[in-house]
Amino acid sequence: MGVSETGAERIAYRTCPLCEATCGLAITLKDEQVLQIRGDKDDVFSKGFICPKGTTLKALHEDPDRLRKPLIKRNGEHVEVSWQEAWQEVERGLMQVINTYGRDSVGTYVGNPNAHNLAPLLYNRTWMQALGTTKHFSASSVDQLPKQIASGYMFGSATSVAIPDLDRTDYVLMLGANPYVSNGSLCTAPDFPGRLEAMRARGGKLVVVDPQRTRSVEKSDEWLAIRPNGDAFLLAAIAHTIINNGRADVGDHLRLHTAGFDELPAALKAFSPEAVANVTGIEAQTIRRVAMELCDAPTALVYGRIGTTTVSFGTTASWLVDVINIITGNLDKVGGVMFTLPAAGGQTTRGKPGRGKGFRIGNRFSRVRGFPEAIGEFPAALMAEEILTEGPGQIKAMVTMAGNPVLSTPNGQQIERAFESLDFMISVDIYLNETTRHANVILPPPSHLERSHYDMIFTSFSVRNVANYSAPVLERKSGDPDEWQILAKLAGIAQGYGADIDPAVVDDHIFNSLLEKFLKDELSQIHGRDEREIREEIDSSGARGPERILDLLLRTGPYGDAYGANPKGINLQTLKNQPHGMDFGPLMPRIPEVLRTPSGKIELAPAEIVADLIRLENALDDFDVEEFLLVGRRHLRSNNSWMHNIETLVKGATRCTLQMHPDDAHQIGISDGEKARISSRVGTLDVFVEITKNIRPRVVSLPHGWGHNLVGTKMNIASAVSGVNTNVLTDEEQMDPLSGNAVLNGIPVKILAVATPL
Numbered sequence: 081m082g083v084s085e086t087g088a089e090r091i092a093y094r095t096c097p098l099c100e101a102t103c104g105l106a107i108t109l110k111d112e113q114v115l116q117i118r119g120d121k122d123d124v125f126s127k128g129f130i131c132p133k134g135t136t137l138k139a140l141h142e143d144p145d146r147l148r149k150p151l152i153k154r155n156g157e158h159v160e161v162s163w164q165e166a167w168q169e170v171e172r173g174l175m176q177v178i179n180t181y182g183r184d185s186v187g188t189y190v191g192n193p194n195a196h197n198l199a200p201l202l203y204n205r206t207w208m209q210a211l212g213t214t215k216h217f218s219a220s221s222v223d224q225l226p227k228q229i230a231s232g233y234m235f236g237s238a239t240s241v242a243i244p245d246l247d248r249t250d251y252v253l254m255l256g257a258n259p260y261v262s263n264g265s266l267c268t269a270p271d272f273p274g275r276l277e278a279m280r281a282r283g284g285k286l287v288v289v290d291p292q293r294t295r296s297v298e299k300s301d302e303w304l305a306i307r308p309n310g311d312a313f314l315l316a317a318i319a320h321t322i323i324n325n326g327r328a329d330v331g332d333h334l335r336l337h338t339a340g341f342d343e344l345p346a347a348l349k350a351f352s353p354e355a356v357a358n359v360t361g362i363e364a365q366t367i368r369r370v371a372m373e374l375c376d377a378p379t380a381l382v383y384g385r386i387g388t389t390t391v392s393f394g395t396t397a398s399w400l401v402d403v404i405n406i407i408t409g410n411l412d413k414v415g416g417v418m419f420t421l422p423a424a425g426g427q428t429t430r431g432k433p434g435r436g437k438g439f440r441i442g443n444r445f446s447r448v449r450g451f452p453e454a455i456g457e458f459p460a461a462l463m464a465e466e467i468l469t470e471g472p473g474q475i476k477a478m479v480t481m482a483g484n485p486v487l488s489t490p491n492g493q494q495i496e497r498a499f500e501s502l503d504f505m506i507s508v509d510i511y512l513n514e515t516t517r518h519a520n521v522i523l524p525p526p527s528h529l530e531r532s533h534y535d536m537i538f539t540s541f542s543v544r545n546v547a548n549y550s551a552p553v554l555e556r557k558s559g560d561p562d563e564w565q566i567l568a569k570l571a572g573i574a575q576g577y578g579a580d581i582d583p584a585v586v587d588d589h590i591f592n593s594l595l596e597k598f599l600k601d602e603l604s605q606i607h608g609r610d611e612r613e614i615r616e617e618i619d620s621s622g623a624r625g626p627e628r629i630l631d632l633l634l635r636t637g638p639y640g641d642a643y644g645a646n647p648k649g650i651n652l653q654t655l656k657n658q659p660h661g662m663d664f665g666p667l668m669p670r671i672p673e674v675l676r677t678p679s680g681k682i683e684l685a686p687a688e689i690v691a692d693l694i695r696l697e698n699a700l701d702d703f704d705v706e707e708f709l710l711v712g713r714r715h716l717r718s719n720n721s722w723m724h725n726i727e728t729l730v731k732g733a734t735r736c737t738l739q740m741h742p743d744d745a746h747q748i749g750i751s752d753g754e755k756a757r758i759s760s761r762v763g764t765l766d767v768f769v770e771i772t773k774n775i776r777p778r779v780v781s782l783p784h785g786w787g788h789n790l791v792g793t794k795m796n797i798a799s800a801v802s803g804v805n806t807n808v809l810t811d812e813e814q815m816d817p818l819s820g821n822a823v824l825n826g827i828p829v830k831i832l833a834v835a836t837p838l
Contacts, residue, residue, distance in 0.1 A: 088110055089109065089115070093106055093120055093660060095535060095548050095661075097196040097528055098136075098196065098719055099262070099263055100263060100538050101263040101269065102125065102535050103130050103131070104120030104124075104270075104661065105119065105120055105130065105137070106118050106120040106121075107553055114137070114138040117138060125546045125661055125663065126270030131263065132729065136726045139728060140527065143725060145511065145797075146524070147510055147522060147524035148560075150163055150522060151521070151522040152165065152521055153519065153521075158512060158794075163559070163561065164579070166521055166523060168579045169520065170523075170579065171573050171578060171579040173477070173503075174186070174477060175573075183213050184215060185473070185475060185476040186477045186478070187466065187475040189460070189463065189479075189481070189483045190204060190216075190480075190483060191480070192488075193483075194481055196535075196538075197533070198531070198534050199525075199531065199562070199626050200481060202564070203564050204481060206567070206568070206590055207567050207570045210574035211574045216457040216458065217459070220455070222488060222489055222824060223390070224265070225394075225454060225820070226388075226389040226395040226816055226821050229439075230398035232439030232455075233683060234683050234686060235677065236438050236676030236677035238439060240428055240676065241541055242411060242417035242419060243417060243420055244267050244381045244417055245413075245416060245417065245666070246269055246275040247275055247279075247543065248379065248415040249279060249380065249381050249415040250282075250284045250377045250380060250415060251285050251373060251374065251379070251380035251381070252286050253287045253370065253374060253381070253382045254288050254383045255311050255388050256289070256384055256387020257384065258290070258296045258713075259296055260294070260295035260299060261294065261296070261715060262716075265386060267383065267385075268539070273296075273299065285373070285377070286300040287301060288304070290303070291307065291709075291776045292713060292776070293775065304370075306776075307359065307361040307776065308826035310356075311387065311388045311391065311393070311397045312388075314356060314362060315400035315404060316348055318370060318371040319403050319407065320349070322407055324352075327372070327408075328407040329407065331409035334409075334671065334682065338682045340683055341407075341684050341685075344407070344685060347685060350693075355700055358701075359699070374404065378415070379413065380408060380416065382401045382417075384397060387825055388401070390821060390825050392814065392823050393699075395692070395818035395819045396696060406684060411671075412671040413669070414669075418669065419667070419671075420539070420543075420667060421638050421668070422545070422547075422637070423638065423640075423664065424536060424547070424633040425633055426540050427676065428670075431676065432603060433672075433674075434675050436678070438678045439676075441454040442454075446462050447466060447469070448462065449465065451820055460490070461490045461812040462820070463498070464494040464498040467499070475502075477504040478499070480507045480519070481507075482510075484720075485515055486514040486790075487515070487785055488807060490822045490824075491762045491763065493763055499518040505520050506521050506522075508570070509523075511722070511794070511795055513793055514787070517790070517792035529553040529554045531563055532626060535548070544663060544667065545663070546664065547664070548661030549655035551656065561583070564625045565625070568583035569581060569583040590629065591628055594632060595614070595615075595632060599611055604636060605635075605636050605642035609643065609645070617644075618632075621653075627652060630652055634650055634654075634655070635649070639664055689818065708744070708829050709828060710779075710782060710806075711781050711827075712806065713781045713784075714784075715735050721784075724785070724786070724788060724797070725797045730797060736782070736783055736802075736803025737782075738756055738769050738780055739771075739780060739781040740780050741773065741777045741778075742773060743777050745771045752770065752771040753768060753770075754769055757831070757832045757834045758780070758830070760827055760829050760830075761813075762810070762811050766804075766834055780829065780831065782804070782809075786802065786805060787802060787805025787807075789802035806824075807824075809827060810827060814827070
């Protein structure tokens with residue numbers, strides 16, 4: 081059951097929920113107190129690997145600033161109240177706004193931690209639908225959305241992301257990623273660095289494209305110090321070179337399943353290596369050599385992450401990553417990029433194999449700027465204007481779920497003003513932070529050690545097909561609701577059932593709807609089965625909440641037992657009996673069954689993206705080599721904004737500094753450790769300078785997620801090391817037009833030396 085007894089001590093096994101690596105943890109407890117957290121050497125996936133964040137679950141659980149009881153704002157101050165009183169206030173405030181202005185006057189924001197927690201992944205959609213609003217926002221549009229949209233157009237589903245087969249490749253071209261610091265992203269791989277080192281040890285090559293000399297660059301075979309926002313140009317030139325040299329070949333395994341190949345030569349004609357050399361800062365001969373290395377390697381792959389998505393050509397760059405993987409014959413090929421087969425199923429495992437409705441955006445448009453939605457939400461960069469702009473449909477209330485948009489979305493000062501203007505706000509969060517301080521009600525879920533866990537998202541983006549369920553390590557205090565109960569009750573109140581609604585009623589509705597859907601689906605493993613027989617088995621287990629839903633998803637998934645129809649299949653109990661996880665093997669070819677395009681083929685040249693190449697071509701000479709460009713950076717002991725209240729993760733030298741090349745510092749007249757004033761179109765900051773040769777000239781870098789110096793928060797450690805909020809400088813008007821993703825990298829800025837801070 082994930083726990084073994086050793087005298088008075090016990091060891092609980094669980095998956096770390098703090099980043100995408102999904103490492104296994106072995107947690108030693110005595111008298112229900114955590115004594116030690118270490119890597120689980122028997123975990124089938126991580127094999128004992130752990131980063132500094134994984135050891136801090138004890139500190140996070142015991143953090144005195146972590147909220148244990150609901151808070152209500154009274155006379156401008158947050159005070160602790162009972163759960164019943166909190167729910168009554170939720171009903172009063174929320175329904176007052178809905179009854180006065182309509183349901184579309186409510187907005188929602190879902191933050192990054194939701195992707196790491198089981199209950200939100202299963203229940204968020206329910207409470208958001210119950211609100212009846214179209215005003216949904218999330219951290220996706222300040223992160224990975226361009227990759228999902230490009231994948232959707234090409235393969236038919238936003239979850240059809242091709243994953244690097246790291247363990248079997250011979251060559252990796254990596255752009256905008258720093259896995260030695262952040263592990264993988266949209267590529268779930270515990271000990272990502274070790275996998276890269278194993279690749280190099282067997283004779284492979286790692287080429288890193290980045291304007292900064294990161295830790296990943298230091299461990300690479302070659303560094304291409306690109307200008308910010310140059311990735312799409314570089315990738316287009318590599319694809320151009322491969323095509324013009326007659327080396328483009330999708331391979332026999334894809335030839336019958338690919339459409340649009342013949343459109344690529346004309347579409348990429350303008351992007352020769354010579355044409356992009358200035359805008360990228362990379363010599364033409366280097367681009368040609370790298371292109372040929374990708375073709376000549378026995379297996380190869382291109383991997384691009386946040387540095388390629390949080391820019392003005394994010395979707396086009398994401399598309400070009402897979403164009404190169406395809407025309408070098410490395411898509412759906414061992415050692416190239418492949419598609420995971422997740423145990424709990426998903427968009428690529430359900431429905432008719434090999435064909436589907438395809439992908440589109442623009443089912444509706446934003447009220448103020450007329451921007452299309454994508455994957456059910458609007459860009460986070462539009463959130464403030466939808467709150468501040470008066471008129472029909474203006475957002476008057478917000479519900480935030482484990483998010484801190486004041487620190488993590490563009491133009492933080494504008495977001496600050498917007499949240500201050502709301503009539504009512506609800507936050508589900510464990511902290512009173514820079515965003516939740518505006519909430520009228522804060523509903524704290526239990527500690528991570530008090531929740532069950534299964535990685536619904538990251539098992540779909542994994543470099544191996546694995547599954548691992550984690551039971552709660554510690555029991556919740558009597559009377560405290562589980563996270564799923566908070567979300568289910570919020571849905572019930574939003575539907576108008578009042579503060580006394582039993583969350584079990586909502587849970588039953590969710591489960592019954594899902595079961596009925598699978599029973600009616602002709603392609604489901606349980607289609608045509610006797611519903612009473614299945615329900616008897618479900619009821620006999622006594623499970624409810626996330627476990628009951630997860631069991632259904634596992635049983636009807638690709639490895640499932642289909643409620644007895646497949647005796648060798650798995651269910652939730654199977655995973656409970658395997659506390660170190662289950663390994664279903666390496667990635668295997670999945671084309672054509674993974675496709676969900678109307679044509680049943682890979683759409684290599686989607687019209688929406690090919691059209692954007694005109695914008696890319698027009699930008700070839702639209703740059704200023706003397707202009708300063710601001711980029712972000714990651715740190716091994718950080719995870720966006722929400723882990724800065726753990727002392728072991730923030731102690732030591734100040735990390736929130738403006739990194740700058742010595743030549744630039746000399747020109748400005750500033751020395752290491754002095755303050756600079758950095759300004760963009762929307763804001764100005766004073767920040768300490770760190771002079772380093774590990775960055776391109778005319779590029780400066782600030783880390784994301786800092787700025788814990790606002791009045792009204794209760795995060796004492798974070799406040800003491802506050803740093804500055806880089807998103808005071810990011811521009812809400814600068815977005816990738818194909819996705820709406822915010823431009824967080826490559827921001828034009830001006831820099832001055834200052835004697836005194838602002």
